[in-house]
Amino acid sequence: MNPVFVIAGYVLREAASRKFILAFMVGLTLVLATVALSLKLEVVDGALAATRLFGEVVRANIVSVDVALRPIFRAAAYLVFYGGILFGIVACSDFAPGLLSPGRIEHLLALPLQRWHLLAGTFLGVMTLAVGGTVYAAGGLTVIFGVKTGYWTVGPLVAGGMACVGFAAVYAVMLTTATVVRSAALCSAAGFVLLVGGILAGFRADVSRYLEAGFGRTSFDAVTMVLPRLSALAVGAADLASDTPLLPGSLGMLLGGVLVFGLGALAVGFWHFEGKDC
Amino acid sequence: MDSRRRRKVWLGGALLLFAVAAVMMFRGQGDAAAPPAPEVNFPSRMSGTDFARAEKRRTWVMPTLDAGVPQAPAKPRDPLLAALPRGPGRTAVVIEANALRHSPLGELLMACLMRDGGKNLEQFKALSGVDPFQDLDRMVITDEGLILSGDFSKARYQELLGERVSSDHGPGARVYEPGDMSMPLPDGGTQRGRMDNAVGTWNNQMLVVGRSPDEVKTVLDRMDGRGTEAGPPLLDENSTYGEMYGVLAVAQLAKLLGPDQQELAQRLVDVAQNVELHLDTSGDVAMVANVSGMDADKMTDLGKSLGGMLSMARMKAQSEGNTDLAQLLDFAKVRPDGTSFKLELAVPLEAIQEQLAWCREGSKTAENAQPPTP
Amino acid sequence: MQGLRKTYHRAFGRGGHEALRGMDLVVPSGSAFGLIGPNGAGKTTFIKSVLGIVRPTAGTVRVLGGSPEDPAIRARIGYLPERLHLPGTWKSPAFLATVARLKGLKPDAPALLRLLERVGLSDAVDRRIGGYSKGMRQRLGLAAALLGEPALLVLDEPTDGIDPMGRLEVRRILQEEVRRGVTLFLNSHLLAETERVCDRVAILADGRVLREGRLEDLGRGGARWRVRFAPGAQASALVAAGFVPVGGAGSDATAATNVQAEGARDEGVYVVDAADVTVLNAALDRARASGALLVELRREGADLEAVLLGAVGSPGVAA
Numbered sequence: 028m029n030p031v032f033v034i035a036g037y038v039l040r041e042a043a044s045r046k047f048i049l050a051f052m053v054g055l056t057l058v059l060a061t062v063a064l065s066l067k068l069e070v071v072d073g074a075l076a077a078t079r080l081f082g083e084v085v086r087a088n089i090v091s092v093d094v095a096l097r098p099i100f101r102a103a104a105y106l107v108f109y110g111g112i113l114f115g116i117v118a119c120s121d122f123a124p125g126l127l128s129p130g131r132i133e134h135l136l137a138l139p140l141q142r143w144h145l146l147a148g149t150f151l152g153v154m155t156l157a158v159g160g161t162v163y164a165a166g167g168l169t170v171i172f173g174v175k176t177g178y179w180t181v182g183p184l185v186a187g188g189m190a191c192v193g194f195a196a197v198y199a200v201m202l203t204t205a206t207v208v209r210s211a212a213l214c215s216a217a218g219f220v221l222l223v224g225g226i227l228a229g230f231r232a233d234v235s236r237y238l239e240a241g242f243g244r245t246s247f248d249a250v251t252m253v254l255p256r257l258s259a260l261a262v263g264a265a266d267l268a269s270d271t272p273l274l275p276g277s278l279g280m281l282l283g284g285v286l287v288f289g290l291g292a293l294a295v296g297f298w299h300f301e302g303k304d305c
Numbered sequence: 306m307d308s309r310r311r312r313k314v315w316l317g318g319a320l321l322l323f324a325v326a327a328v329m330m331f332r333g334q335g336d337a338a339a340p341p342a343p344e345v346n347f348p349s350r351m352s353g354t355d356f357a358r359a360e361k362r363r364t365w366v367m368p369t370l371d372a373g374v375p376q377a378p379a380k381p382r383d384p385l386l387a388a389l390p391r392g393p394g395r396t397a398v399v400i401e402a403n404a405l406r407h408s409p410l411g412e413l414l415m416a417c418l419m420r421d422g423g424k425n426l427e428q429f430k431a432l433s434g435v436d437p438f439q440d441l442d443r444m445v446i447t448d449e450g451l452i453l454s455g456d457f458s459k460a461r462y463q464e465l466l467g468e469r470v471s472s473d474h475g476p477g478a479r480v481y482e483p484g485d486m487s488m489p490l491p492d493g494g495t496q497r498g499r500m501d502n503a504v505g506t507w508n509n510q511m512l513v514v515g516r517s518p519d520e521v522k523t524v525l526d527r528m529d530g531r532g533t534e535a536g537p538p539l540l541d542e543n544s545t546y547g548e549m550y551g552v553l554a555v556a557q558l559a560k561l562l563g564p565d566q567q568e569l570a571q572r573l574v575d576v577a578q579n580v581e582l583h584l585d586t587s588g589d590v591a592m593v594a595n596v597s598g599m600d601a602d603k604m605t606d607l608g609k610s611l612g613g614m615l616s617m618a619r620m621k622a623q624s625e626g627n628t629d630l631a632q633l634l635d636f637a638k639v640r641p642d643g644t645s646f647k648l649e650l651a652v653p654l655e656a657i658q659e660q661l662a663w664c665r666e667g668s669k670t671a672e673n674a675q676p677p678t679p
Numbered sequence: 680m681q682g683l684r685k686t687y688h689r690a691f692g693r694g695g696h697e698a699l700r701g702m703d704l705v706v707p708s709g710s711a712f713g714l715i716g717p718n719g720a721g722k723t724t725f726i727k728s729v730l731g732i733v734r735p736t737a738g739t740v741r742v743l744g745g746s747p748e749d750p751a752i753r754a755r756i757g758y759l760p761e762r763l764h765l766p767g768t769w770k771s772p773a774f775l776a777t778v779a780r781l782k783g784l785k786p787d788a789p790a791l792l793r794l795l796e797r798v799g800l801s802d803a804v805d806r807r808i809g810g811y812s813k814g815m816r817q818r819l820g821l822a823a824a825l826l827g828e829p830a831l832l833v834l835d836e837p838t839d840g841i842d843p844m845g846r847l848e849v850r851r852i853l854q855e856e857v858r859r860g861v862t863l864f865l866n867s868h869l870l871a872e873t874e875r876v877c878d879r880v881a882i883l884a885d886g887r888v889l890r891e892g893r894l895e896d897l898g899r900g901g902a903r904w905r906v907r908f909a910p911g912a913q914a915s916a917l918v919a920a921g922f923v924p925v926g927g928a929g930s931d932a933t934a935a936t937n938v939q940a941e942g943a944r945d946e947g948v949y950v951v952d953a954a955d956v957t958v959l960n961a962a963l964d965r966a967r968a969s970g971a972l973l974v975e976l977r978r979e980g981a982d983l984e985a986v987l988l989g990a991v992g993s994p995g996v997a998a
Contacts (some may be wrong), residue, residue, distance in 0.1 A: 032781045037766075040777075046770035063466035072613025074639075082502050089612030089646075091619050118685045130764030134823070137730045137833075139754035141310075143315070229334070253327050259334045281333030284326045291322030298315035301308050302735045304687065308734065465872055 030140035034148020035155060038122055042156050048118055052163070070173045072117035075176065092178040097269035103168055104186035104268035108261040109222075111161060112119075112194045116218035119153045119198060123205035124214060132305045143297040150195075150202055150293060157194050158270035166196040189260055192282055196255040196289035197221050202295030206303060227251055229258025255285040314615075345636055345651040347593050348585040355546040359383065367530035384511065385443060385454045386545070387537040388528045396448040397539045398551030398582065402441045402455075405548045409654050410586035413661045434461040438520035439541040448554065450502065450515035452524065458509040466504060477508035478525045482518050553594075557600035569610055576603045590652045591636075597645035611641040630655055683738035685724050685886075688708045698724040700886035701738070706879070711853070711863040713877035713894075715870060715987055722866050722885040723761065726835055729864070730758055743830055754783055757824035760868075761835040763816060771795055771819050774808060778823045788930050797868025798822045799848055813840030821849065825856070832856060833864045838872060850876055870983045880983065897986045903979040904959060908947045909972035916969030922949035950979060 042048050069077040077097035078085040087095070126132065126149055135145060165187035174178040197218045205216040227234055228251040235251075238244040263278045351359075365384040389397045405411045414439075419426065430436050435457060442455040452495040462481075469484035485497060505513035505521035507528060515521040526532045539552045555577045559570035573596075581595040598604045619634035621627075636651035683702040688695040698721045706712045714722050714761065726739055727733035731747030745752040766774060795801055798818040803811060808819065817840055823833060825993035838846045839851070846869075853876050857863050867873050873880065874894065881891040890897060908924060914924060924950040953959035963973060 030781055033777060037777055040769065040773075041766060069609075071609045072617045074609070074612035074616035076609040076612060077307075089608050089641060090637070091612075091616040091634075094635060094638070115855075128764055130760055130762040132756065133727065133730075133732050133760040134763055134820075135734045135781070137753060137756060137758035137760075138778070139750035139783055140781055141750065152531060223568045228330075252331065253323055255326070256330050256334055259330075271936075279333070282330050284329030284331075284333055287322050287329060288326035291319045291326055294315050294319035294322055298312050301312045301315060302734065305727075307746075 030138075030144040031148040031151055034145055035152035036141075038126070038149050038152025039155060041122065041125070042119075042152070045118070046194070048156075050298070051118065052160070055160070055164055055167075057059040058165075062168075063175075065087070065092065065172045066171075066175065068172075070176050073177075076198060084201075092176045093180070093270060096172055096176065096178060096180075099172070100168075100180070100183050100186075101265045101269040103165070103183055103264040105261060106191075107161060107165055107183075107187050108193060108264050111164075111190050112197055112218075112222055112257075114159055115153075116197060116201065116215050119156070120201065120215040121211035122153055123149050124203050124209045124211045127205055128301070129305075136305055142300050146202055146206070146234065146293065146296050146300055150199065150210065153198055153202075154191065154195055157191050157198075158188075161191050164199050180270060182268040182270055186264035189264040189267070189282060192286050192289070193255065193257045195259050195284050196225070196257070196292065199289040199292035199296070203292050203299065206296050206300040221254070222225050222257060224251070224254045225257030227258075228254035229256040231256070253288070255288045256281060257285070260285055278303070307416070329413070345591045345653075346587070347591045347649050348550075348583040349593060349647075351546045353542055357586045359542050359545050365528070366456055383506070383542060383545075384528045385445065385452065386529070386538050386540055386542060388452055388511070388513070388524050389445065389540055390447055390449060391527075391534040391536045392558065393530075393538060393578065394554050395539055396446075396552065396554045396557050398446045398549065398553070399540065401548045402437070402444050404507060405586060406438055406547055408566045408586040409588065410548075410590055410657060413657060417661055424453040432461075433465065434459040436607045445551075448557070449520050449524065450513065452514075453512040454510060457512055457643070459511075460506075460509070462506060469504075474505065474522055474525050475531070477527050478529070479506060480518050480521050480525070482503045505633075529660070544581060544583075546585075547583035548586040549582070551582050553582055555580060566614065569614060572607055572610065576600065576607050589654045590657060592650045594650075595645060599644060601644045604644050604646060605641050608639045608641045608648075611646075611648060615639070656657070681739050683725075683728060684736045684742065685721075685733060686729060686736045686850065698886055699728070699735070699738075702883075702886070702888050704888050704891060706864060708862050708864065709857075709860050710879050711857045711877040713873035713880040714866045714883060715873060715880060715983070716889075717991055719885075721886040722883055722926055723835065725883065726864070726866060727832055730756065730833060741783065750940075754827070755830040757826065757829035757832045759817075759820045759824040759832075759834045759837055761839070761933070763820040763823075764806045765811075765816055765819065767807065769808050770806065771800060771804060771808060771822075774819065775823060775826065781824050782827045786826050794822045794825060794903065795819075797852065798825075799845065814842060814845050817841055818845070818849070821852070823854075828932035829861065831862045831864065835866045836868065837865070838867065838869060872988065874983045877878050880986075882987055889991065890986070894983070904951050904953055905975075905977045905979045906951055906963075906966075906973065907975040908949065908966065909974050910947055912947055912966070912971035913969055917949055917971055918968055920965035920969065922951045922966060924949050947974070 038071045065081045067079040067082075068075060069079075070092055071089075074089055075087070075092045075094055076089050078087050121197045123146075126135070126145065132145075136142065162184065163184040170182065200221045201214040201218040231248065231251040235244055235248055238247055259281055263281060267278075312615070319579060324493070362385070363381040365387070365389070366381045385399075408416065426437070426443050435441070435455075440456045440459070441453060443453070445452040445454075462479075465486060466481045471479055471481040471482045474480045479571070483501045483503055484499070486500045501518060502514050503518040505511075505515070505518075505523045505525050507513065511528070513524045515524065516522040523532065527534070543634055555574055558580055559574050562570040562573075577596050577598045579597050581597075583593045583595075585591045596604070596607070596609070613633055615637040619631055619637065622634060623628035633650070633652050633656065636649065636653075638649050640647040640649065681703055683699050683704075684697070686695045686697045686700040700721075700722075702725065714725065716722055718901060724733055728735050729742055729747060731740075731753065740747055743752050743755050747756075759803060769827065772788065772795070775791045776788075779786045779791070792801070792804065795804055797960050798821050800815060800822065803815055808816070821834070821837055824834065832853075834853075838849050841849060850872065853863060853865070857876075863876070865877055866874060878894055879892065880894055880897060882889045904926075908917065918924070944974050950961065951962050953962060963976075967973065
């Protein structure tokens with residue numbers, strides 16, 4: 028078996044033993060179950076006619092189901108995107124430092140695998156975890172509303188996939204940070220800084236206008252030109268999830284750009300780790 | 306490959322990937338500011354402008370009938386609203402022609418009307434002495450006929466209706482009975498015709514068209530406070546918001562529904578009492594129909610049925626690839642509120658622009674075809 | 680290894696620490712090689728260089744005929760780090776299966792169980808590694824190192840934390856491996872263990888190899904023999920024959936120290952200096968002629984601790 032997959036399995040097995048990740052999955056299940064059991068939706072000819080939450084009638088408009096679910100799926104897309112990335116930053120921050128810790132890294136490096144296999148495997152393992160969690164959350168939501176309303180859409184799942192791509196860029200930076208400094212806190216900090224930077228980069232045109240012309244604005248434009256435009260991706264994910272028309276521009280290009288940024292950050296990590304003494 | 310060489314490859318690859326990522330993200334999102342999210346403002350209440358407009362229209366002080374009895378000084382009123390029918394089951398729809406003319410939708414409609422270069426308009430102005438774009442303020446369609454309000458001081462009543470039997474009906478009002486009508490032609494000749502409607506004029510401000518002179522007189526009497534009908538006019542001053550507004554008789558609305566919606570039409574007749582309509586064209590075209598009834602449960606069921614109908618229509622439009630209609634129905638919703646519900650419909654201005662694009666093309670062609678003025 | 684140097688540079692060019700200062704060392708294939716030296720001598724850096732974990736600043740390392748950077752070479756090496764960090768929530772077969780996969784082997788459950796049995800962990804197969812004692816973790820680390828029948832075993836403190844009985848078992852395993860033809864590279868602070876397992880030793884200090892060679896060559900005390908006669912032997916006759924009773928003045932201070940230590944316990948113990956076997960037998964003949972009966976004859980030499988102290992030149996803490 029390819030060492031990358033073995034390391035990914037190693038990371039996943041480690042993750043499965045983390046109590047707070049298990050708690051998160053249980054919490055997610057409880058939320059989905061609560062939504063499934065407490066929400067009653069009356070659908071008449073494809074229109075959401077009445078909504079009852081915990082038996083109480085929710086005052087809402089009578090409108091087509093897909094239109095009615097738009098704000099819910101939109102909110103869910105944002106929650107999955109930003110909430111997922113934030114949870115991922117915290118929950119996955121110590122996988123790489125743990126793997127690179129003294130006593131473990133020497134043992135791994137003495138095995139017949141390339142150094143980049145270790146990082147790539149960790150990245151793959153964490154991303155598998157992220158995709159699994161996202162599919163569970165977004166898929167669960169889609170199934171619940173699909174069963175209750177008869178309206179089936181892959182929008183939330185696609186939005187979840189885009190959130191995973193955003194997280195891939197963030198985690199690649201965290202992983203690269205771990206090769207420089209073996210600290211979960213600093214890895215989290217790097218991920219958080221990139222998230223903020225990514226939000227700003229998504230609104231760079233708007234933010235740049237508020238900066239005074241000159242060195243400051245030029246620097247901001249230059250830095251945010253390279254950073255992954257996470258907020259733009261989040262908006263695109265929400266648009267997709269809610270089946271609303273997309274903003275002008277190519278979402279595929281944006282998505283690809285963020286993914287390529289992640290691969291670039293990962294390559295920096297490979298470069299540094301290749302020359303590192305452990 | 307040794308580790309030093311591998312490191313060089315990784316670093317070179319990283320720099321290349323960052324550059325590719327920057328280009329892809331730039332091409333994917335661009336640097337143009339995101340356009341504001343589409344938002345439709347549904348007309349729901351009087352705005353400051355509407356209040357100011359209503360205030361200006363309170364110009365008419367109705368004459369007191371009994372001069373011997375001291376009465377409190379009458380407040381000035383909007384004569385057009387006073388002329389509206391009274392009682393349930395009646396219809397009156399007011400079109401704010403002037404406001405509509407200056408709205409984005411009006412601009413589009415103007416382009417359609419003027420696609421011949423304005424020749425017909427000029428002809429009409431020359432014939433009637435009335436410039437509909439300047440002199441017409443409001444147009445009311447009722448189940449009795451038509452009321453036009455505005456400045457008709459330059460109207461050529463005598464030339465148009467001079468051959469008809471006419472009589473004065475109170476101060477400043479004159480009623481023309483149905484009869485022949487002559488229209489002077491641009492070449493100096495005259496075209497004759499017959500008009501089966503009675504026409505009433507009122508202080509050069511109103512033009513009433515009705516089926517009979519009595520109906521016209523009834524309308525004129527309401528304006529002057531001589532009407533015998535009980536109850537207030539169909540529309541209150543506080544309901545004069547939007548570019549088009551009015552009250553539709555439920556029976557008439559039911560007739561508008563297609564043959565495949567007869568069940569819904571019957572339910573509408575059975576359950577609903579009144580439908581108040583407001584259309585806003587200040588941006589996107591948004592319509593609110595406030596349907597009221599007596600029984601809350603029945604009204605809620607009716608609202609659900611109507612919502613379902615709209616949803617089905619939208620799904621059908623989507624499945625048939627009728628994106629325009631689907632987009633139109635995208636904004637459709639029913640807001641239940643006890644014994645009444647509001648039906649909201651909107652058409653994005655962009656969609657109307659696309660639909661009326663041929664008008665603009667036509668008007669451009671006409672402009673180009675016109676010989677250059679010396 | 681030739682001219683091996685390693686300098687750990689500090690960030691922002693604030694100098695560095697030179698861990699290895701030009702090491703030349705050849706470990707013969709099939710030998711059991713011990714590495715000893717005081718703390719900070721560079722032993723761990725040396726081992727990491729052998730495994731490619733640390734990149735040497737200068738010099739070349741050839742292991743099993745290739746570069747340690749080559750995964751195919753590392754596939755033939757079994758390594759037990761000094762402080763092996765094991766995943767606490769796993770069970771030992773799962774851990775070994777993962778290591779096997781990383782070594783490019785197909786996990787074979789019965790073989791893994793046999794290996795666990797060999798290192799004395801058959802009773803702990805169903806327990807989580809987190810509940811293992813330090814000694815059990817070391818045994819598991821040893822099992823991981825033994826996976827895939829490596830040609831070279833690099834063990835850093837393999838018996839650390841293992842009880843005396845366990846040490847015997849580990850020693851037995853290592854000796855079995857050496858007999859199988861495996862090259863053993865052992866770093867242990869227990870000099871007695873190194874002495875018992877290894878046939879060659881290198882002494883490291885301050886990033887350099889001070890001494891290296893066969894154990895008996897390093898520990899050879901010269902031409903002195905230790906002799907014990909049965910009670911009743913005439914001391915004066917023996918002295919006349921060239922035997923010096925233990926406790927008497929010796930030419931080698933270290934040897935004298937050793938002789939004193941044991942001479943206090945044993946009566947009739949003497950030492951004799953003999954350049955060769957003929958001289959020794961002549962001395963023994965003289966003693967026997969005086970009626971003394973020979974009970975024990977042993978060549979007098981220095982143990983590893985003495986060799987280390989002698990090489991390093993200070994009574995510091997070894998390994």
